[in-house]
Amino acid sequence: MSDNRMPPNGSVFQYPYLWKWQQDRGETEGRKERPVCMMLAIPRGKQTHLILLAISGTPPRSDQTALEIPALERRRSGLREWKDGWITVSEYNYDVAETSFYYDPNAEILGQFSKAFLGKVAEAAKPFITQKRAQIKRR
Numbered sequence: 638m639s640d641n642r643m644p645p646n647g648s649v650f651q652y653p654y655l656w657k658w659q660q661d662r663g664e665t666e667g668r669k670e671r672p673v674c675m676m677l678a679i680p681r682g683k684q685t686h687l688i689l690l691a692i693s694g695t696p697p698r699s700d701q702t703a704l705e706i707p708a709l710e711r712r713r714s715g716l717r718e719w720k721d722g723w724i725t726v727s728e729y730n731y732d733v734a735e736t737s738f739y740y741d742p743n744a745e746i747l748g749q750f751s752k753a754f755l756g757k758v759a760e761a762a763k764p765f766i767t768q769k770r771a772q773i774k775r776r
Contacts, residue, residue: 638775643678643685647755649714650675650742650744654691658698665737672747673722674755676762678734685734688766691725694717696767697700702727704761710754715747726762739775740745749765 641721644650653667672692679686692714697703706722716722733738750758765771 642673643680644746645749646675646677647750647752649673649716649747649749650673651747652689652730652741653739654689654745655775656691656731657771657773658700660773665713672714673730674714674750676729676759676766681722683735687730687734687740688771689730689732689738690762691727691728691730693723694719695723696719696721697727700727702761702765704758706739707754710750712740712748713748714750724758726758727765728773729762729766730775731772737775742757 647677649672651670654671654673655664655671656665659668670711674692675687676690685773700759703725706724711717711719711722734740734742
């Protein structure tokens with residue numbers, strides 16, 4: 638992302654994702670950089686609003702909803718070495734690219750999910766994205 642253009646939806650890159658359980662404990666910073674999926678980049682005026690979904694090699698907690706990432710999609714997304722992977726759809730980080738302390742426009746794109754898989758992710762995430770309680774603001 639070296640020229641300040643937004644990566645396309647479905648792109649995977651590193652980001653200091655803040656989990657909901659961490660936010661519920663009063664934490665405000667993601668503990669580590671992890672792969673995330675650019676679910677949506679929504680331009681509004683001079684700002685770009687981001688919806689980012691976490692990707693993990695650990696199965697989801699009982700209070701989370703996630704889709705298992707098929708092997709082919711792990712390869713496409715740049716996570717070839719991962720034995721297993723899940724994309725969490727029951728929560729998301731919301732950020733504004735131009736004013737973010739966390740989003741790095743120069744972060745390396747690891748890969749990108751196929752449109753077909755991204756469609757499945759979007760369908761699973763839709764009911765959660767419309768709920769404000771699933772949103773974790775990072776700005």
